[in-house]
Amino acid sequence: MIYHEYGKEHNDIIFFLHGASMVHTFRRQYELADRYHLYVPHIAGFGDHTDVTFEARAAITELAEFIRGLDKKVFLVGFSLGAQLAFALVSDYPELFNGAIIASPWLIKEESILAKVMNVNLKNLKGMHNRRLCSFVAILNGLTNKKLRKEFVEQNQHVSEATIRNVVDNGITIDKYPGFKSADFPVLALAGGREYAAVTDSVKKLEEINSNCRAEVWEGAKHNIPWAYAERFNETIVKMC
Secondary structure (H helix, E strand, O other), X not given: OOEEEEOOOOOOEEEEEOEOOXXXXXXXXXXXXXXXXXXXXXXXXXXXXXXXXXXXXHXXXXXXXXXXXXXXXXXXXXXXXXXXXXXXXXXXXXXXEEEEEEEOOOOOOOHHHXXXXXXXXXXXXXXXXXXXXXXXXXXXXOOOOHHHHHHHHHHHOOOOHHHHHHHHOOOOOHHHOHHHXXXXXXXXXXXXXXXXXHHHHHHHHHHHHOOOEEEEEEOOOOOOHHHHOHHHHHHHHHHHO
């Protein structure tokens, strides 16, 4: 597995799962390395791991095996695609975790919405393969660091249509992962108030089915919490860790 690692080995571990096409989702959380040991894997199909096509089940298994090899429980933080994977990991491998933040998950997927999202994401992929447009997208997503923006552009030239199709139609939904209801550690399900209803509804549903999970909807936030609301998000992570 390809991953970035920050902080000292003996510290408690936070394991971050980035959003689709954005390995640097958690760049404003790296400051937490002064007190935690951070792992940021490149999810299969993205970043420097585009030599394979994303497949949800394979990615979940790969991540679980890597975490198990760390020989200690970790605190899990996922955003967007990473949040969907985090939900699946928490559901199927609860013994690996001591807490989790599931931020902006899309776990309630109606067929009609799925088709629309697929079309939008395939169209966006074509734009991302245009280097100039990709760089502009990076800036819109707060990636102002020139070096990181260059990495973002290069990495996204190699994301495949098959990966995007598999990301959108990944089969990760609340009803397919019943193990979540018995996860016995603190979980925060988080969304922005200006996100799609399917995302905020997913967060509220997670709170309903697990008494250890609480839901928060941050008013004003879009699909941008880790970087646009970094100070508050980092404080939330520290409180839960």
